[in-house]
Amino acid sequence: MSRLFISFSGGETSAFMAQWLLQHRANHYDDIVCLFANTGQENEETLRFVQQCDEAFGLDVIWLEAEVKQGRARSGHRVVSYGTARRKGEPFEAVIQKYGISNQNWPHCTRELKLNPMLSYLASIGWEPGSFDTAIGIRADEMDRISPLCREKRLTYPLISDIEMTKPRINAWWSNQPFRLQLKGYEGNCKWCWKKSLRKHLTLLTEHPEWYDFPERMEALYASVNPKPDLPDRVFFREGRSTRDLRALACAGGFTPAHDEAQVYEDQLALDLDTSNGCSESCEIDFEEVA
Structure with a gap:
């Protein structure tokens, strides 16, 4: 039996891929499953967009949230829906309670x-x-984001191998649809994702300071949660910056705000403020850890 799992991140690129596969590859597989995982820190616009895509394209999206297990067991799942998906960070906090603050050195949040x-x-x-x-x-x-283990792990990239899609082409397609993801490019699906560049964080702290209440509270409660007691306290952001540090930088000003690249795409020279860990409109899973 041939099976296809569609990993739907909640972004426009991922949504285009999901609907394209159902239109053009459904007869290649005996069974297709489309999953979306809610962390509790997605923007509400992302959740609404997932629901709109499901209704418009017949994706039959199955909504999931992490169910943290005791001991060394990996996180399990609970099935939710657009209406029951938690919005206050509950799944994220449960993961932090067990594994500690996630950051560049401890990137367990996506996992x-x-x-x-x-x-x-x-x-x-x-x-x-x-x-x-x-x-x-x-x-x-x-x-450059393709996994070197793609063949071994049976990972497919339809927007490269089947239909060559770029950001401008994705935007052109969505411009002809009756709805779009109502987020600026630098806002992304996860409100305050630590992978965002410093410029994006400072811009978001100016525009949506309340989005950073959750990571600030997590750092206050769980900074000392570590696998070994002698390890230093953790913070979320690069260069050892805490949420409070970012708030101070944003208040100081003196930076050029991030540009909304969601619907305009052009090559730019990267500055230090723009360095990120791969956070764009959405968080794509590379699945390299699949056993």
């Missing part, structure tokens, strides 16, 4: 909030790793 819940759900319906293809929404202008 425990997205990857493992998705794999847990797939296992619950009898889909074990190696028994299905996984479609990931990485475009032809993002080929």
Whole structure:
């Protein structure tokens, strides 16, 4: 039996891929499953967009949230919906309580909030790793993000191999649709994702300071949660910056705000303020940790 798992991140590129696969590749597979994992810190616009895509394109999206297990067990899953998906960071906080603050050195948030819940759900319906293809929404202008383990892990990149899509082409397609993801490019699906560049953080702290209440509270409560007691306290952001540090930088001003690249795409020289860890409109999972 041939199976396809569509990893829907909640962004426009991922949504285009999902609907394209159902239109053009549905007859290639016996079964297709489309999953979206909610962390509790997605923008409301992202959740609304996922629901709109589901209704408009018939994706049959299954909404998941992490269910943290005790001991060394990986996060499991709970099935939710647009209406019941939690919006106050509850899944994220549960992961932090067990694993500590996530950051560049401890990047477990995507693994425990997205990857493992998705794999847990797939296992619950009898889909074990190696028994299905996984479609990931990485475009032809993002080929540096392709996993070197893609063949071994049965990862597919339809927007590179099947239909060559770039950011301008994705934008052109969405410009002809009756709805779009109502977020600026630098806002992204996860409100304050630590992978964002410093410029994006400072811009967001100016425009939406309340978005950073959650990471600030997490740092106050769980900075000392570590696998070993002698390790230093953790903070979320690069260069050892805490949420409070970012707030101070934003208040000081003196920076050029981030540009909304969601619907305009052009090459730019990267400055230090723009250095990121790959956070764009959405968080694509590379699935390299699949056993």
